[in-house]
Amino acid sequence: MNSKTATAVAHPNIAFIKYWGNHNQELRIPSNGSISMNLGALFTRTSVTFDESLQTDQLTLQGESNTGPALQRVSGFLDIVRKTSSLDSFARVESQNNFPMGTGIASSASAFAALSLAASVAAGLDLEEKDLSRLARRGSGSACRSVPGGFVEWAKGSTDVDSYAISFASPEHWDLADCVAIVSQAHKATGSNEGHRIANTSPLQAMRIEQIPSHLKRCRDAILQRDFEVFAEITEHDCNMMHAVMMTSNPSLIYWLPPTLAIMQAVREWRKSGIPVCYTIDAGPNVHVICEAAYQENIVSLLNEIPGVERVMRSGPGGPARPI
Numbered sequence: 001m002n003s004k005t006a007t008a009v010a011h012p013n014i015a016f017i018k019y020w021g022n023h024n025q026e027l028r029i030p031s032n033g034s035i036s037m038n039l040g041a042l043f044t045r046t047s048v049t050f051d052e053s054l055q056t057d058q059l060t061l062q063g064e065s066n067t068g069p070a071l072q073r074v075s076g077f078l079d080i081v082r083k084t085s086s087l088d089s090f091a092r093v094e095s096q097n098n099f100p101m102g103t104g105i106a107s108s109a110s111a112f113a114a115l116s117l118a119a120s121v122a123a124g125l126d127l128e129e130k131d132l133s134r135l136a137r138r139g140s141g142s143a144c145r146s147v148p149g150g151f152v153e154w155a156k157g158s159t160d161v162d163s164y165a166i167s168f169a170s171p172e173h174w175d176l177a178d179c180v181a182i183v184s185q186a187h188k189a190t191g192s193n194e195g196h197r198i199a200n201t202s203p204l205q206a207m208r209i210e211q212i213p214s215h216l217k218r219c220r221d222a223i224l225q226r227d228f229e230v231f232a233e234i235t236e237h238d239c240n241m242m243h244a245v246m247m248t249s250n251p252s253l254i255y256w257l258p259p260t261l262a263i264m265q266a267v268r269e270w271r272k273s274g275i276p277v278c279y280t281i282d283a284g285p286n287v288h289v290i291c292e293a294a295y296q297e298n299i300v301s302l303l304n305e306i307p308g309v310e311r312v313m314r315s316g317p318g319g320p321a322r323p324i
């Protein structure tokens with residue numbers, strides 16, 4: 001046989017305790033641990049075929065052939081799989097998201113989680129979950145958290161061997177909803193790759209890193225006890241800390257737009273009025289508004305009333321990356 005093929009599906013995730021900054025940039029060993037929830041309504045589906053007749057790797061994204069930086073990144077990642085499996089043929093990669101790109105949902109997490117699984121199966125590697133998570137981390141840090149299911153913690157580790165993510169609660173454990181308020185679909189000026197690289201230029205980064213172990217414990221315990229009040233307080237605090245680092249790094253990164261701040265303030269008012277809701281924001285202007293699922297209809301209609309909100313996407317917790 002001269003071609004080996006496999007297909008896999010993985011969900012993106014939203015971090016409650018954020019990954020920002022690397023201890024080892026090349027291996028993507030993070031400066032700090034992080035906690036996230038997979039987003040079950042959203043997914044990337046990826047097929048990989050290693051084919052001896054190919055002269056180069058090929059990438060099709062959302063039905064369109066790609067020859068730019070995305071192909072380079074995928075090809076570099078496939079080199080790691082080829083090295084691990086002693087396979088030397090090139091591959092055809094076809095990847096499709098069921099959510100639009102550029103909406104503030106990090107597609108690199110689900111993309112590299114699905115690619116890791118499809119490529120490793122196609123290459124004949126039978127990786128256990130932790131090794132799949134380690135592999136996905138090499139493609140995109142947050143992708144290691146899209147390998148296990150539900151509520152996930154990425155322990156930072158200190159080497160390639162001990163830096164991976166595990167699930168600490170199933171998707172059914174807590175019926176949370178992520179209502180993503182899209183305020184801009186423009187491509188971000190500074191991607192997370194560059195952001196991680198300059199995180200240490202902020203005088204606040206060292207202080208943030210020092211606090212992370214207690215943030216992780218507070219967030220993990222709040223999720224395990226379904227304590228929304230503590231969960232909201234620590235999730236917003238960690239998001240604000242990460243954005244403070246971004247704003248004070250060199251060059252300074254300001255991802256928020258005026259509607260971003262309007263949503264943050266509205267969410268705090270809603271919480272004061274008794275609704276279990278909080279916000280978190282990644283490296284972009286769109287706001288992930290997290291609430292208990294029973295309140296999501298109400299939250300979506302409240303968000304739609306805020307000037308500048310273009311649309312709201314939503315998702316509950318999701319399962320692990322899986323072959324299909």
Ligand code: DP6
Binds near residue numbers: 020196
């Ligand atoms: C702000 O995983 O996208 O979303 O490893 O360069 O692909 P790369 O970075 P990435 O960084 C995610 C940053 C974040 C926070 C988080 O998801 O934890």
